[in-house]
Amino acid sequence: MRKVLIIGATSAIATAIARLFAQDGDRVFLVARNEEHLKATADDLTVRGASVAGYKSLDVNALDRHKAVLDEAEKALDGIDIALIAHGTLPVQADCERSPGLTAQELQTNAVSTIALLTRLAERMEERRSGRIAVITSVAADRGRQSNYVYGAAKAAVDTFLEGLRQRLHKSGVGVTTIRPGFIDTPMTAGFRKGLLWAKPEAAAKRIHAAIGSGRDVVYVPFFWRWIMLVIRLMPRSLFKRIEL
């Protein structure tokens, strides 16, 4: 039985991952903002076989509450083997372009809050010399694109942070998994037209769950995004700046 802390636990992707932990009979602690949704998720996971150690409502942007919530989770779980960070928001890029305030807020939610949580989690795990940190970033982190570069910049910040953190924690036996999903059909992407590249949260979860279990460093979800993003990254800048993406 593993002890799993999930932040952004009510996200469609995180819920699907949590169900796989539930199947294994793992113990979970859930964090997100909406209390009702947390309860619904906790009930579901309980019926599915998880032992739910508790849940807590937290706005991740309230950085001053992080310590207390992590303390509570750690206590309820009796230690944290796996910390999965999955919260996020996807802003409308055009709105950000007109509003520095919104842009800052999105960077706050998608980067600063995550980095703040990671800072505390890393300290605790390093001390215990065990555990795994898994964070959902995005393929958007791989290269800034005009369609979502505010979101992309936030994810890239976290992605780069994780790269460094992985090096640092390696010596302490703590693993770091960076998860870069492509298009997943969830409430976050409700407004998008779905095409062939889209995957279901259940399918994404399987791959993520396996990657966490086997201790992978970086995983693209679904797998083919690795190749798509390789092409996008390799594209010469002189060409890249002219295309719509």
Add this chain to the structure above:
Amino acid sequence: MTNANAAYRSWGRPQSEAGKRVVRLWWRDQAFPADRPALPFGNGRSYGDSCLAREGALIDLRGLDRFISFDDDTGLLRCEAGVLLSDILAHFVPKGWFLPVTPGTRFVTLGGAIANDVHGKNHHRAGSFGHHVRRLELLRSDGTRIACSPNESADWFAATIGGCGLTGVILWAEIALRRVPGPAMEVDTLRFSGVDEFLELSRASHNSHEYTVAWIDALNPGRDGARGLFFRSNFAADQRPVAAPRPKPGLPFTPPVSLLPKPAVRLFNTATRRWPRRSRQYVHYERSFYPLDAVPNWNRLFGRRGFYQYQCVVPYSAAEAIGELIARVARAGEGSFLSVLKVFGDHKPVGWLSFPRPGLTLALDFPDRGERTLKLLDTLDEITAEAGGAVYPAKDARMDAQTFQRGFPSWRRLEDYRDPAICSDFWRRVAVPQPI
């Protein structure tokens, strides 16, 4: 591969366009969608247009897929309406529980199973799905939420069971699971000839077998009418190891024409004559209940034009109508891929519009050959109506208002309980012809 762009279509109409707009519900506390008129959509396993709304939005409920609670002692399961029966099975069969009633596919949602008050092979013993629903909650477009059960807002309960999704969005429901010893079933297969022999077998198996159903060869009826195989089964008391069928590759796209040419259909149906008189097998429950689920998208075999399924029920007293229906189909030479015959038990229907009622039910598939097929189906309607029977809305895409209203005399009552913001193509055709 997983294509999240699940087309919103019905099972028999691969080219149908269900609705231009889709709204998804992800949480029970969400409001009724503002885009109206709208129609709840489960998993699109209805064959016709009862899950389609060309002129409105569809409310996709697959996001409501959470379990809420389970009582280990009583088997009472509460879950959200978008949970698939397959999900319930995957989770609860290993714990020794099974669905109280299941249709011939496990890929339907709980909400869909309730809205059509689906039946299974144990109707003669257990009644329909609605008999096992203990409570449910409806979300109406005016924002009210109505929790109902057989003795709490009982009118809403009776309107909603078999109510074709028209009374509101079912958010969650409580159903009573039944205990089973394990996944293995003991299935007897018996060859029979004629409706009388079928009735005899049904009667003889009533107490000994929980599940009974017959496949009939509607292409080559013998002199006595229906010729076929009678299956009767129970969960095996002595559980032997049995393997679940492995899913076969499905059709990744819909071929322009039917891949079910007549000879193939004939071959399939000839098997019903070559079968040993009697045989017994131990099989995994999936093989017994869901043989078609092993081939994803088998409906595409019928090609782009799709197909119609015709399912009707006639009272016991008019059993001869079954022979007449079969003879009619045979004479028209319209191949039926799978024809199913089953006796419904005496249970009093739960819903005002429940299809299952005491009598015999017959289900036939017809590739859509245009006018010709529609004409034949109209003739079948006449025979059914004459016999005092009814046609199953979940399978229907074409019956006229008169046929429907004769078969479901309580339809007006349901119309009073219909949510003013909900309508389906089906209901427009059979009950409210004028646009709303």
